[in-house]
Amino acid sequence: AQRVTQPEKLLSVFKGAPVELKCNYSYSGSPELFWYVQYSRQRLQLLLRHISRESIKGFTADLNKGETSFHLKKPFAQEEDSAMYYCAPPGGTSYGKLTFGQGTILTVHP
């Protein structure tokens, strides 16, 4: 079974500080990973996917196959970044199924 670990359930930083949300996965194939974000009282939404290598809202994530990690980073956190973040590697080989990590609640203090 695929596994994903987000070791920090809670993460607090001050505005302007760098932030890194950790994600480690186990997947035997070539992974296609995503980060999803859920702001307060809103639905889950896609933040970024590693295949596009894009930066969304200042966030980037680098896939490290050697360490099987896909950490999410932002150099200068903003208060509006406060949300729940989920790392989602594949949950299987078919139908684009995803396995969601337990999530990290990020709080950015003013």
Add this chain to the structure above:
Amino acid sequence: GAVVSQHPSWVICKSGTSVKIECRSLDFQATTMFWYRQFPKQSLMLMATSNEGSKATYEQGVEKDKFLINHASLTLSTLTVTSAHPEDSSFYICSARALLNEQYFGPGTRLTVT
């Protein structure tokens, strides 16, 4: 962007009755939709994969006779909680898979069984 809707957004039903939840992709076709369950302050737990025109694939431990899934068209999947009991009270979320395997999520349905 892609939009997924769910109906109803919340529902209260009596123990023993059945409840149907609809999931629609509004501006794209989705051959695959997913149904999740989310407990308070916890992550999403995948219940089943809904495939248009074929039977749903259930995750281990999910009762297929309890949670009936029908994917009648490329834009609609339904989840029916049959003979609901208080332990079925939860937040049910659907998503639709798009072309690059990203998932677009519905707003969720809060089910309370009394």
